[in-house]
Amino acid sequence: MARTAGSHGPKTMEAIRKAALTLIYRKGYEAITLRQLADAVGIQPGSLYNHVRNKQDILFDLVHDHMTTLLAEVEQAVPAEAPPLVQLEAFIAFHVGYHITRREQVFIANSELRSLEPGNHAAVVALRKRYEGVLIDVLRRGAADGSLRADDPTIAAYAILSMLTGICSWYQPSGRKSADQLVNLHRDLILRGIVVQDPASLAC
Amino acid sequence: MARTAGSHGPKTMEAIRKAALTLIYRKGYEAITLRQLADAVGIQPGSLYNHVRNKQDILFDLVHDHMTTLLAEVEQAVPAEAPPLVQLEAFIAFHVGYHITRREQVFIANSELRSLEPGNHAAVVALRKRYEGVLIDVLRRGAADGSLRADDPTIAAYAILSMLTGICSWYQPSGRKSADQLVNLHRDLILRGIVVQDPASLAC
Amino acid sequence: MARTAGSHGPKTMEAIRKAALTLIYRKGYEAITLRQLADAVGIQPGSLYNHVRNKQDILFDLVHDHMTTLLAEVEQAVPAEAPPLVQLEAFIAFHVGYHITRREQVFIANSELRSLEPGNHAAVVALRKRYEGVLIDVLRRGAADGSLRADDPTIAAYAILSMLTGICSWYQPSGRKSADQLVNLHRDLILRGIVVQDPASLAC
Amino acid sequence: MARTAGSHGPKTMEAIRKAALTLIYRKGYEAITLRQLADAVGIQPGSLYNHVRNKQDILFDLVHDHMTTLLAEVEQAVPAEAPPLVQLEAFIAFHVGYHITRREQVFIANSELRSLEPGNHAAVVALRKRYEGVLIDVLRRGAADGSLRADDPTIAAYAILSMLTGICSWYQPSGRKSADQLVNLHRDLILRGIVVQDPASLAC
């Protein structure tokens, strides 16, 4: 990681954020120390407090920023007036694309919720619920117009989100699948399932 | 939580395990202290060391026990000689059923891998790979005999496992869905997808 | 100061109290560090927390103990049924005697009130008011029966208490005045004042 | 408290002094931080160093200024050639008047001596001794000419000073006693004591 030793000005805050992201992603919020973080930034532990109120704020900033960006972007990515199936495909493509380019943020936002203090926790959970709501709405409209099969749109949404977010835990940009391939793979799985439809059973 | 204050004999070890399970599930391994654990058990922190070598061992025991049980049971639950589709359905039913009755173990085994020391980490990851291997094998055989559509059985297996394991993070035994309903819901989603197949498009 | 290195058992708490008394008396509560205190006791700083909840508690214990003892003893020292003048003399003798043998406690209880957290502060101030009340009552009764001249018993009591407590700030047990001499000196000053009454002016 | 936000020019130094006086009076020298002081002044902590060499100097300035002013004024207030009794009355009036109008300075000068570094401490104690010397001299001369009863003029002086200075710790300008009343009350106490002289015992 870049070491901006003795860094000055507003760059330091950015360096702290970047270093915190990597460190928390790799070791977890509780497991990292501010000494390690300061080392990674190239300053003294105490100097962190010129930019941050306390350790908790570092985590909250990271998670909160991530969630607001995610929300802002999903609303642009999913066309408001399109049919549910189109929206669903857009959502899948957006979610997979966004998540594999921000694996750290996503992972932290999911796994370190527990480490947020009550107030912060509530704020983040609220944002998360809004994001989940986007998908739930799509499924609900699809169920209503008969294009999607979702007896329980909420549970189906959770299932889809779990599946897609899980990609983060094994995906490597250098791996053998491109982002597009991943999107297609998961879109097919979600839309059509894994069973090969027996043509005979479908014959007239 | 049951507080076995001043517990004696071999019960103490069991009480430690139970308390550790609950505490780690709720707060995370790094976040709990042995003092909290001792409190929950009803003994002094120092007394823990009559039963356990150190904090790490508590976590490893929990995770390792869980993984070996999981493996032993999945092999009994999935019929060895059945066709892949039948095996897949058996796997889904087993996985969902097992996971919702052991939410804490599952959650810990997934989220606290990071907190395991290298040796322990490797041991658990190996067990996990064997468990994933069961599903991957099923998908692979299904792809081979044309009954399942899985271009990439590994990724499909990860996707399915992520989806199913995600249930743990929101499931409440007192909720509105029974275990059976959950199994059906997820089986349908995995096998047939979410899109309603247009009969017209399938007509000859 | 005695250094009970590696001290064990209930003696440690006593050693902490004694060392804290001396250190706080000499440097002030805010100025001392727990490292210094631990050094004086002969243990590690962290070990203090086996006996004490935090730094504030050390101060509060000291002050609170002092005030309760003071109150208990003053009630025994001042005869309940005696005439006010006798009571006043008893109070002076008691106060001077008690204070010069416990200079540290007295000084701390007066000068470190500011360092007490609100709750603790209130508790100590309440005790202090009760002690002051003893003297105020004596003066009030003396004013009532005409034996003492105290237009404002409260202010007079404060004046007397300030004068007597001030002794602590310069008294040395090895000094040239005995405790008895001090008592007499101050009793005379309080009772008769400093002016030599001109016999002529009193003649009939 | 007045907040001279972003103050400029020579006013800043004055603002620092005023804020320091109030803060140290309320919380004590060791307990305040330069951040708090800077806040109160309306500047950044680093900016303090454009006006002050360090924290210690702030305290020393305050105490030293106070002591020199006190000394200068007491010499004007106590008539050099008057009889001891008249001088004593003048001293009492001056001391009470001066102290109740500068409660903060007086309190700090008495309670924060401990926080002065050796050199500064010595300087202030020397000034203090000179001030005490004024009263001691009066008493000594009174004892010499038979007008005052002071076996030990030093101790008597300490006693009187303690009594008078104690006023600062409870006096409120808005209270029920005027400054003049306070002076009279304490002068009577010091000169004539608290006992009502039994006329009978004085009769010829």
Added chain:
DNA sequence: CATGAATGAGATTTCATTCAT
């Protein structure tokens, strides 16, 4: 087998102070 007390390492945080801009 439990306990109370000790340890030593280290964590987060605070603070006085410095200095380039």
Added chain:
DNA sequence: CATGAATGAAATCTCATTCAT
């Protein structure tokens, strides 16, 4: 002369772990 950011030292407190009793 003010500022923002850095430093380095230190402070309080926590924690896993050990061990005599």
